[in-house]
Amino acid sequence: MTFCDLALDCVTKLQPYVPGKPIDELQREYGLSDIVKLASNENPLGPSPAAIEAVNAASQELTRYPDGNGFSLKTALAEKYKLGVDQITLGNGSNDVLEMIARAFVSPVDEVMFSQYAFAVYPLVTQAIGAQAIIAPAKDYGHDLDMMLSLVTAKTKLIFIANPNNPTGTHLSSTELEQFVKQVPEQTLVVIDEAYVEYGEQLENTIDWLAKYPNLIITRTFSKAYGLAGLRVGYALSNPEVADLLNRIRQPFNVNSLALAAATAAVNDDEYLVKTKHANDAGMAQLLAGFEAMGLTSIPSKGNFVTVDVGKKGDDVFDALLHKGVIVRPVANYGLPRHIRVSIGLKSENQRFLTALAEVLGQ
Numbered sequence: 336m337t338f339c340d341l342a343l344d345c346v347t348k349l350q351p352y353v354p355g356k357p358i359d360e361l362q363r364e365y366g367l368s369d370i371v372k373l374a375s376n377e378n379p380l381g382p383s384p385a386a387i388e389a390v391n392a393a394s395q396e397l398t399r400y401p402d403g404n405g406f407s408l409k410t411a412l413a414e415k416y417k418l419g420v421d422q423i424t425l426g427n428g429s430n431d432v433l434e435m436i437a438r439a440f441v442s443p444v445d446e447v448m449f450s451q452y453a454f455a456v457y458p459l460v461t462q463a464i465g466a467q468a469i470i471a472p473a474k475d476y477g478h479d480l481d482m483m484l485s486l487v488t489a490k491t492k493l494i495f496i497a498n499p500n501n502p503t504g505t506h507l508s509s510t511e512l513e514q515f516v517k518q519v520p521e522q523t524l525v526v527i528d529e530a531y532v533e534y535g536e537q538l539e540n541t542i543d544w545l546a547k548y549p550n551l552i553i554t555r556t557f558s559k560a561y562g563l564a565g566l567r568v569g570y571a572l573s574n575p576e577v578a579d580l581l582n583r584i585r586q587p588f589n590v591n592s593l594a595l596a597a598a599t600a601a602v603n604d605d606e607y608l609v610k611t612k613h614a615n616d617a618g619m620a621q622l623l624a625g626f627e628a629m630g631l632t633s634i635p636s637k638g639n640f641v642t643v644d645v646g647k648k649g650d651d652v653f654d655a656l657l658h659k660g661v662i663v664r665p666v667a668n669y670g671l672p673r674h675i676r677v678s679i680g681l682k683s684e685n686q687r688f689l690t691a692l693a694e695v696l697g698q
Contacts (some may be wrong), residue, residue, distance in 0.1 A: 355375035355664055357450065361657060365658065370660045371660060371680065371684045373662060373678040373679075373688055374664045375664070376531075376559055376678045378560060378561070378562035382563055383600075383601055385604045386562070389597050389599065393589045393597075399592070403409070403593040406420075407599045408595050408598050411602045419575060421572070421578060422573055422575050422578050423572060424573070424585060425589070426569045426570060427589045427591075428556060428570075429556040431569065432569055432581070433457070433526070436544065436581065437461065437463075437493060438584055441461075442466065443465035444490065445465065445466050445467070445492035446492060447467070447469065447494075448476045448486060450471050450477070450479070451470055452473050452500065452669050452670060454501045454528065457495045469491065473503075475557060477500055478500065478585070484519070498529060498532070501530065501640075502640070502664070504637070504642060505634065505635070505637075521549070521550050524551075525550060527541055527551065528554050530554070530556045530559055532555060532561075534639050541553055549574040550574075551592070553573070555572070557581060557601060561608075562607075566597055568598045592631060619641065621685045630698055631645065632644065639679045641676070642666060643674060649667055649671065650690070652667075652695055654694040663677045663678075665696070
């Protein structure tokens with residue numbers, strides 16, 4: 336007998352999520368010292384000064400447990416979005432909240448729907464609870480909402496939609512997305528995962544829908560545009576009854592004191608967000624111009640990353656770039672074997688990547 340014999344089938348068949356390669360790991364493996372990481376969609380500007388100041392102050396109280404209810408952060412979010420505090424669930428990153436939603440509402444006899452090329456966490460949480468995954472074929476690398484509607488059955492308990500989508504960066508308009516939500520049966524929960532929403536033009540239109548659609552849940556994070564990936568803090572906005580159920584299964588103290596302090600300081604730092612978006616727009620233009628010069632085709636993206644067809648096996652290009660000290664993300668596991676995904680970095684980092692990519696491709 337092995338321990339796998341004792342574990343649930345749905346667990347033994349899981350393939351763990353593989354994060355972007357850390358810089359120190361590449362340093363150990365290849366003996367490199369000058370490394371650029373453009374793999375995990377992190378904010379290259381670093382945290383805002385307000386967040387750093389808040390972390391420094393909170394570090395003096397590390398002997399104390401964090402506020403298990405996250406009162407200050409919830410209050411700041413409620414004021415920002417004009418919602419009730421009872422509509423907010425905090426998580427150790429938005430991944431934590433996504434898993435809470437699945438565990439609170441989905442059983443092994445239920446179905447969870449998401450799109451082809453969708454975020455890897457959706458199939459992971461679905462399989463972890465033993466539910467049936469319904470994968471809707473993509474349209475132009477993004478969500479085919481008509482197809483998704485046609486696949487809804489009485490067993491469909493939960494639908495995940497990332498907007499913008501990761502790893503492809505595709506984006507759904509507010510009009511088409513609301514029409515979809517409106518047509519989904521009320522007993523089916525719709526999760527709109529907005530991890531990259533701050534990089535778009537409209538920030539808050541979906542939040543207004545919460546009053547009209549009780550089965551809607553919106554998830555967001557401080558890991559991307561707010562530059563706090565290392566602290567792991569995300570949240571869900573929902574109907575109060577949904578939030579109450581999520582908070583019943585939320586682990587005590589799931590968001591640490593430093594994360595709570597940093598996020599509370601960052602949530603209204605609009606000047607920092609403006610700088611972030613400007614830097615991202617400039618970096619996106621730089622990468623797209625570089626791809627065009629190399630004759631490469633990329634998927635139009637509304638995130639802080641772009642997925643590009645490199646014309647050959649993406650894993651090989653990824654590995655060759657590693658040897659040049661550039662970390663990107665292979666996406667063959669998403670069904671995109673000829674693509675790589677690259678995060679938008681600083682101007683110098685973007686150029687370092689483009690130069691290395693041209694060398695790898697023999698240009």
